[in-house]
Each structure stands twice: as C-alpha cells, then as structure tokens.
Amino acid sequence: xxxxxxxxxxxxxxxxxxxxxxxxxxxxxxxxxxxxxxxxxxxxxxxxxxxxxxxxxxxxxxxxxxxxxxxxxxxxxxxxxxxxxxxxxxxxxxxxxxxxxxxxxxxxxxxxxxxxxxxxxxxxxxxxxxxxxxxxxxxxxxxxxxxxxxxxxxxxxxxxxxxxxxxxxxxxxxxxxxxxxxxxxxxxxx
Numbered sequence: 149x150x151x152x153x154x155x156x157x158x159x160x161x162x163x164x165x166x167x168x169x170x171x172x173x174x175x176x177x178x179x180x181x182x183x184x185x186x187x188x189x190x191x192x193x194x195x196x197x198x199x200x201x202x203x204x205x206x207x208x209x210x211x212x213x214x215x216x217x218x219x220x221x222x223x224x225x226x227x228x229x230x231x232x233x234x235x236x237x238x239x240x241x242x243x244x245x246x247x248x249x250x251x252x253x254x255x256x257x258x259x260x261x262x263x264x265x266x267x268x269x270x271x272x273x274x275x276x277x278x279x280x281x282x283x284x285x286x287x288x289x290x291x292x293x294x295x296x297x298x299x300x301x302x303x304x305x306x307x308x309x310x311x312x313x314x315x316x317x318x319x320x321x322x323x324x325x326x327x328x329x330x331x332x333x334x335x336x337x338x
C-alpha cells in the first residue's frame with residue numbers, strides 16, 4: 149500500500165510541477181492534485197528533497213517504460229526516412245498530452261539537479277530499446293562511433309523538444325531530417 153501511495157503522490161507531483169513550476173511544487177499542492185487529505189504527502193515524503201527524489205524516480209520510470217515500448221514496437225529503421233519518421237513520432241509524444249507534462253517536469257528537474265547532485269544521478273540517460281534502435285541503425289549504415297553519434301542525435305532531438313515546449317510549435321520533419329543527415333555524415337577528411 150505504501151509504495152502504491154508513493155506512486156500516486158509522485159504522479160501528482162509530476163502534474164503539479166508541470167502545471168505550477170518549481171515554486172508551485174509543495175506538499176499541499178501534491179495533496180490537492182492527488183485528491184488526498186492535507187498532510188498525506190508530508191507523511192510519506194517528509195522533505196522537499198524526498199518529494200523531488202520520488203518525483204524524479206517516477207518520471208524516469210515512466211519515461212523509460214515509454215521509450216522501451218516505443219523501441220519494441222518500432223523495428224530498427226532501414227532508412228534515414230524511417231528513422232526520421234520514428235523520431236518525429238517521438239517528438240510528437242513529448243510535445244502533447246501526458247508526454248508534454250512529463251517533458252515540462254523533466255526539464256524543471258534537470259535545472260534543479262544543478263543544485264541537487266542526487267537528482268542528477270537519477271536523471272542520467274539510460275539505455276532503452278529506442279536508443280538501441282538508433283545506435284543499431286547508425287552502425288548498420290557504417291557510421292563510425294555509432295554510440296557517440298546516437299547520443300548526439302538524441303541530445304539534439306531533446307534540444308528541439310525543449311525549444312518547442314518553451315517557444316511553442318512543433319518539430320518539423322525537415323529539422324529531424326537534417327539531424328539524421330548530420331548523424332550519418334562522415335567526418336571531414338574521410
């Protein structure tokens with residue numbers, strides 16, 4: 149029961165952080181969002197650090213599950229266009245609905261992790277089926293250092309998602325095509 153309650157509280161905290169920002173993330177706000185009596189959050193997650201830590205653990209858990217499912221549902225792309233379409237679908241998930249809320253919360257936690265190294269450790273990118281598919285595609289295309297290129301490509305996609313969350317709009321397929329082409333490009337001198 150306690151772990152279920154902590155999950156409910158962490159999910160509510162993600163919602164509060166996405167909607168209210170870091171200043172709005174309070175124990176009382178989480179109680180309200182979870183529909184629980186006042187004092188429930190502080191009974192389970194006594195400090196702000198405990199609340200943030202639970203929130204970040206749950207955020208990573210949900211993101212990893214989504215990325216794993218996405219990677220398993222999508223075979224390794226066979227062409228740059230297939231990879232572009234898969235990434236476009238991913239960016240759409242991150243900019244709309246529940247994905248948008250989690251993205252807003254993730255970026256707020258990332259900034260917060262500059263002052264809380266324990267959060268930074270939790271937020272470290274993890275391997276998952278989606279990351280593996282990008283790396284496998286690049287390796288199949290003969291890209292040297294496919295792992296480093298995959299990480300760079302995914303970091304650039306993350307930057308585009310952040311930019312559109314802040315500035316509005318969507319990520320155009322042409323932008324993604326350019327990033328994929330850059331990941332496939334041979335270094336100068338080859």
